[in-house]
Amino acid sequence: MKASIEILKAFLSKSTQIPVNQIEIEESYLVEKRYKRNEYILSENQVCNHVIYIVSGLIRSFYLKDGLEINTAFHREDAIACSFNSLVNRVASNEFLQTLEETEVLELPYENLLRLYHTSDKWQEIGRILTEKECVFLSNRVTFLNFESAKMKYLNLLKKDPELIQRVSMQHLASYIGVTRETLSRIRSGI
Amino acid sequence: MKASIEILKAFLSKSTQIPVNQIEIEESYLVEKRYKRNEYILSENQVCNHVIYIVSGLIRSFYLKDGLEINTAFHREDAIACSFNSLVNRVASNEFLQTLEETEVLELPYENLLRLYHTSDKWQEIGRILTEKECVFLSNRVTFLNFESAKMKYLNLLKKDPELIQRVSMQHLASYIGVTRETLSRIRSGI
DNA sequence: TGAATTTTGTGACAAATATCAATTGATGAC
DNA sequence: GTCATCAATTGATATTTGTCACAAAATTCA
Numbered sequence: 001m002k003a004s005i006e007i008l009k010a011f012l013s014k015s016t017q018i019p020v021n022q023i024e025i026e027e028s029y030l031v032e033k034r035y036k037r038n039e040y041i042l043s044e045n046q047v048c049n050h051v052i053y054i055v056s057g058l059i060r061s062f063y064l065k066d067g068l069e070i071n072t073a074f075h076r077e078d079a080i081a082c083s084f085n086s087l088v089n090r091v092a093s094n095e096f097l098q099t100l101e102e103t104e105v106l107e108l109p110y111e112n113l114l115r116l117y118h119t120s121d122k123w124q125e126i127g128r129i130l131t132e133k134e135c136v137f138l139s140n141r142v143t144f145l146n147f148e149s150a151k152m153k154y155l156n157l158l159k160k161d162p163e164l165i166q167r168v169s170m171q172h173l174a175s176y177i178g179v180t181r182e183t184l185s186r187i188r189s190g191i
Numbered sequence: 192m193k194a195s196i197e198i199l200k201a202f203l204s205k206s207t208q209i210p211v212n213q214i215e216i217e218e219s220y221l222v223e224k225r226y227k228r229n230e231y232i233l234s235e236n237q238v239c240n241h242v243i244y245i246v247s248g249l250i251r252s253f254y255l256k257d258g259l260e261i262n263t264a265f266h267r268e269d270a271i272a273c274s275f276n277s278l279v280n281r282v283a284s285n286e287f288l289q290t291l292e293e294t295e296v297l298e299l300p301y302e303n304l305l306r307l308y309h310t311s312d313k314w315q316e317i318g319r320i321l322t323e324k325e326c327v328f329l330s331n332r333v334t335f336l337n338f339e340s341a342k343m344k345y346l347n348l349l350k351k352d353p354e355l356i357q358r359v360s361m362q363h364l365a366s367y368i369g370v371t372r373e374t375l376s377r378i379r380s381g382i
Numbered sequence: 383t384g385a386a387t388t389t390t391g392t393g394a395c396a397a398a399t400a401t402c403a404a405t406t407g408a409t410g411a412c
Numbered sequence: 413g414t415c416a417t418c419a420a421t422t423g424a425t426a427t428t429t430g431t432c433a434c435a436a437a438a439t440t441c442a
Contacts, residue, residue: 063334070338072330085327117319121312128308128319135322136276138329139263143254145336146369147261150429171389178337183429185391341399362419374399376421 004055004106016129029112035099042097048086050107057103063095071176153177154187195246195297207320220303226290233288239277241298248294254286262367344368345378
């Protein structure tokens, strides 16, 4: 018996406004997993075969550019994570998923996601609404990154998501907002 | 009789891999409209009440930052356009939609989109897949904008979408890739 | 606890890009 | 075709940010 399934359903209901009792999923569709700190959930060139729901913990997505790690996203408890393009288009991922804290997840394999989509229009709706939310997040992120100074990007992140700044190291935040570690350090020291 | 409905259906079928004969929509749900060059389809602070399918023409999305126009997207024939966040969350748009060429569209009012979603799981699927594509596009755009030099951003755009560079003025492209007009001009002259 | 490792901070300097001002070139209205 | 308007270019300079090198601080773990 997987206790975290109720937590997942609560997340889905909250995110989509669909009543919990209308959200159905077979327990066998999901796999519970635990990761230690700094473990890789997905590596570059693998095809992403799962959507994961994070019960607890913290995960980062990043890609390599000239050997340097550039973070694209941070995923915390009560959120989902995957390499979106890889999952949806069945292509090799250009990004890694790595835990930054000890992390507990519920894994939904891609083929089960398809089963849900094909057997239930509620799940089509869930997929659509969650994808819409991701779209809104991403278009805000584009605006956030484009045409803003390093200082404004840091201050905006601080305002919008102060908790992230507490939980993620500065070197990881730096590439997420598109500045070097040194510049971020100087911004923080107020120069 | 709206001739462009068949064109819309072909677009949806091509984008979603759903056979055309499974895509149904009442003609009365859609409104045909024509805009001249430089007309506004949506202004800041309005709630976006339509998704539009562009039959022909070119539209830009932009927002104002310190009185300056920053372009966020360009939408061409055989594509859809809207202010996504405004449409989905029913909030005032922070962006404008303006034609850059004479443009012919099919307008789908938001309430009709909801009708489609609530009466047909095919339309839930169409919505999901189109939103997925937008997500992939946006996450590529984030990667494209973050941590790239002005020159690389221009060259990447040139490579990925040379047609856009032909059709859109340099001043509009500049803010789209997050550089000033002057810098873009210098990049193009090869300095 | 203490050594090793990782992360963060600082300084000096270089490179990239923005800003401001002026000019040239292109386009559209009449 | 001409004038007016808008777009693109160019130069000079200021500002921002990156790069490299190293030191200080914090964290990890044996």
